[in-house]
Amino acid sequence: MERLLFTADHDAYRELVKEFVTREVEPNLQRWDDEHLIDRAVWRAAGKQGVIGLSVPEEYNGGGQPDYRYQSVVMEEFAKVGAASLISSFSLQDNIVIPYINDLGTDDQKRRWLPGMATGELIGAIAMTEPGAGSDLQGVRTTAMRDGDEWVINGQKTFITSGINADFVIVVARTETEASAQGLSLIVVETGTPGFTRGRKLDKVGLHAQDTAELFFDFARVPAGNLLGEEGRGFVHLMERLPLERMSIATSALASAEAIFTETKRYCFERKAFGRAIGDFQNSRFVLAEIATELDVTRAYHDAAVVALNNGELTGTDAAKAKWWATELQKRVIDRCLQLHGGYGYVLEYPVAKAFVDSRIQTIYGGTTEIMKEIIGRDLARSEHN
Template sequence: MSHWIFKEEHEMFRKSVKKFIEKEIKPNVEQWEKDGEVPRSLYKRMGELGYLGIKFPEEYGGGGLDLITEAVLIEELAKCGAGGVGAALGSHTGIAMTNIWKFGNDEQKRKYLVPGIKGELISALAITEPSGGSDVSAIRTTAKKEGDYYILNGSKTFITSGVNADYVVVAAKTREEPAHHNVSLFIVETNWEGYSVGKKLKKLGWRSSDTGEIFFDNVKVPKENLIGNEHEGFRNIMKNFQFERISMALGCIGLGELALEDTIKYSKERIQFKKPLSEFQVLRHKMVDMAVDLEKARNITYRAIYLYNKGEDIVTEATMAKAYAAEMIRRVTDQAVQIHGGNGYMMEYPVQRYWRDARIQSIGGGTTQIMNEILTKRLGILS
C-alpha cells in the first residue's frame, strides 16, 4: 500500500527488489527452510546488487541512501514468505555492521564493513546469553585487558548467523561496576583460537536463518578491535536497538501484507456450502479486522522511520512500533490460519510458516513486556 513517506525513487527501488525476490529468493525458500540457513551466495549476490550497503557511506562501498530506502528492502524481504531470510540478512546489515558503521573507526570500517557490504564476509551480533535475554546489563561474558589484547571468556546463545558468521560483534563486561557503564563492544573473528560454535539451534520459526551458540575460551582480541570507547558498549547497544526495533516492525508489516493477500485469495477460491468463503460475512469481517490492524501498525512504524531518518529521538515511537506491530502480526497470522481452516494447519500451505515466523516478533529485540515498561517511563506513567 502506498504511503506519503515513499517518494518516486523509493517506489522504483521497491519494484526492482520485488523482481529480485520473485526470481532469486522465493523459488529457494523451501530448500533454505530445510537447510536451516541461507547460502553464502545470497550475501554475495545482494552485495553485487548494492542491497547490503544501502545506508552505508559511499566511501566504504555503500549506497549513501536514506533509511526510507532501507525500510523498503526490509519490508519486501519479509514478503518472500520466510522470516529467516530477512532475519539473516538483517542481522548482518542492520545490527552487526551498523555498530561498526556508527561507533567504529576508519580502520575497522575498511577491514570489516567494506567486505561485509560486498557480501564477502558475514557478520553477527552477540549479546544474548544463556543466563538472560532482555537484561543486557546482566551479561556475564568478560573481556579483561592484558597488554595489547583483551582476553574474552563466556558464551552467547540465540545468535542469528552465529553458525556461519566470519566475524561477530560481541558485548562483554570490561569491569564489574558501575552498571550500564561497564560493557564494551568488540569485533571478534570466528577463526581465532578459543572461539567455537556449538550446535545449530532448532527453532519454531525463522528456520532459514542459522541460529547458534558461541563460546569464548581465552580468546585474544587485539585492542584495536574495541569498537568505540571502553565501557560505552551498553549505551551504543541501546542506541542501535531503535533501528533494530523499527526493522522488526517493518518485517511484521511485510509479513502481515503477505498473510492478508494469501487469505483474501484463498477465501475467494475455497468453496464451502456451495459458495466461496469470501461470501460468509463473519469471515469477510475477520479479513477487514486484519487489514485495519495492519494499517495501524503501518502508520505507527512509518512515522517512526520518518522521524529516525530526520535524526530525531525516536525511542518512544520505535518502542510503540515494535510493541504494536509484534502483537499485530500474531493476531493477523493467527486469523489467516483460522480462515484457511484445516489447510492452514498443513505444512503444504505457507500460511503455517507465517504463523510460526510471527511468534518470535514479540520476543526478539526486546519483549512486548519490556517495550511496555520503556513506554511507562517515556510517557511519564512511572517516574
Template sequence: MTSVALPRPIFDDSHDEFRDVVRRFVEREVTPHLEAWAAAGRVDRSLFQKAAQTGLIGINVPEEFGGGGVEDFRFNAIVIEEFARAGASDVSMSISGENDLVAPYFSAFGTPEQNERWLTPMIEGEKVGAIAMTEPGTGSDLAAITTTAIPQGDDFIVNGSKTFISNGLLADFFIVAVRTDPDAGRQGISLLVIDADAPGFTRTGPLKKIGLPAQDTAELSFADARVPRANVLGGEGKGFLNMRRNLAIERLSIAVTSMARMRATFEQALDYSKERHAFGQRIADFQANRFYLAELATEIEVTQTFIDRCILDASSHQLDEVTAAMAKWWATELHQRVIQRSLQLHGGYGFMREYPVAHDYMDSRVATIFGGTTEIMKEIIGRRLTR
C-alpha cells in the same frame, strides 16, 4: 492486491525503482532456494555476494567504505518488505541484519582501520557480520550480561557464551557485548569485535527452532579467547549506551517485517475466503468472517500509517527508543492476531505446511520475543510516561 490498501506517500520514484530491483532479486536469487536453505538451516554464502553486487548491503554506509551513502531508512525498509512479502523473512534477517544491526555500529563508532578491516569487506559481500548480545541467562536484560573481557597487556581474555545469534554459523566476525570492567555495572560494558578464527572461540548450531528455518542461528562460546584491545568498538565502557542508541532501528526493522508479512498473509487469507465454499456459500460471505476481515483490514492500515511515520523518523534520525518500542510491540502483536484469524479462515488447510499461512504461523511467533519482548517494550514506554 485484492483489498483496499491505502497509498503510501512516504515513497517516491527512486524508492519505487529500488523496490523493483529488490523484488526481481528475490524472485531470481531467493525464492528458488528457500526449501534447500530451510533444510540446511542457513542460506548459501553466495547470497551475500550477490546481494552486495546488487547494492542491497550497506545502503546507508558512507561511500568511502564502499556503501551506498544514502541516509534514508526507506531503502532499508524496502529490502525488508520485499523479502517478507515473498515469505523469506528468515533470509531477510541475514541481509537486513547486516544493514540494520551490524553496519550502523561501524558507521557510528568504527575507526578508519576497523571499518577497512570489517565494514568494507562486509559491504562487498566478502565477509559476513553478526551481532552477539543475548546470553543464555539474560534474554532481553542486556545490562545483566556476564561474558567478560579482562585486560591482559594489549589483549582481552574473553570468557562466556552467547545464544540465539543470527548469522552465527556463517559470520566471519561478531560485534560482541562484553564486560570489560565487572565491577562498573552498565558503565563496564563494551563492544568488542571478535573474528571467528580467534583462539578460544567456538560455535555450535544451527539451533533447532520452530520457525524461520533458513535463518542461521547459533550459540557462541569463549574460553580464554584472546582478542586485541584495538578491537574495541566505540570506546571501553560505552557499550551499553551505544547499544541503546541502535536498538531503536533494530526494533523498527522487526516491526517492518511483521507489517509486511501480516499484509501478505491477510491477502492470502482474503483470497482463500472468497474462493473456498462451505454450506453453499463462500467462506467470505459468512457475516462473522466478514467482520473479522473488516477488523483486520482496518487495523492493518492504521498500523501501516504509524509504521510509515516511524520509517520517516528513522530516515531523518528522529526515531526515539520509546516510539520504536511502541511500533515493535504493537506490530508484532497485531501480526499474531492477523495470523490466528487467517489460519482459522483456511480451516484444516491452514494447518498444512504446503500453505504459506502455516509457515507464517511458525515464523511470526518469535517476533514478540527477540529484539526485546513485548513486556519489555511496554516497560520502556511506561517508564518514560511515569518518570
C-alpha cells in the same frame, strides 16, 4: 488509503528487489529450510544488486544511501514470498551490524569490515544474549580483561543470529568486575580467533533457514584495536542504536502481516463452502474487515515512525511502541488468517502456516513485548513526575 511514504526512486528500487527475489530467493527457499542454513551465494548476489549494504558509505564501496525506506522495500518484498529467515539475516547486517561499525568504528575498522559487508563477502553478528542474561543486559557475565595489547574474553553467548555464518561477531562483554551497565564494552571477535568456538546450530520452532547458534569464548585473545566504541560505554552504545533495530522488527512484522492478509483475501474468495465463497459469509467478511482496518492504522503509525527515524527524531519510546504493537498485531493477524484457511492453514505448503511458526519469535527478540511496555511506562512515569 494512498500510501505517501515512498517516492519514484523507491518504486524503481522495488522493481530491482522484486527481480532479485524472483531470481535468487524464491527458488531457494525450501532448500534453505531443509538445510537449516542460508548459503553465502545469496549474500554475494545481494551485494552485487545493492540489496544489502546500501547504507555503507561510498568511500567503503557501499551505496552511501542511509534512507531507511529502502530497507523497508526489501523487507516488504521478501515478506511477500515468506522469506522471513532472510529478512532476519539481512536486517541484522543492514540495521544492526553495519550501523555499529559505521557509527563507532575507527577508520581502520571501517576499512577492514565495511567494504566486505557491502559486497556480501563478510557477514557480521552481534552477541548480547547469554544463558542467564537476555533482556537484562546488566546480567552479562562474559568478561573481557585487558592483557597488554590484547583483550582476553571468557564466556558464553546464545540465540545469536547468523552465529554460524558470521565472519566476525560484536561481543558484549564486561570489562569491569562490577555488575552494572557501566562496565560493558563492545569487542569484535573474528572467525579463526583461538579460543572462539561455535556450538550447535539451534533447532527452532520457526525461521528454520536462519542460523542461530551458541558461541563460546575460552581465553579468546583479540587485539586491543578490536574494541568498538569507547571502553565502558557499551550499554550506552547499545541503547543509542536500539530504535533502529526495533523499527526494523516492526517493519518486518507489518510486512509479513500484510502479505499473509493479501494471500488470505484471495483464498477466501476462491475457496467455496456451502455453495459460495467463504469470503461471502458475514463472519469471514467481519474478520477481513477487522484485519484491514488494524493494518491500515498500524501502517500510518509505522510510516510516521520511519519519517522520524530518517530525520534522526525517533525516540526509544516511540520505537518500542512500534515494535510491540506491530509484532503482537502480526501474531493476531496470522492466527486469524490461519483460522480462515481451515485445515489447509495447518499445512506447511500454505504460506500462512509457515508464517505462523516464523512469526512467534517476533514478540521476543529485540526486546520482549513486556520490556517494550516497561520502557513506555517508565517514560510516562518520568513525564508525570517532572
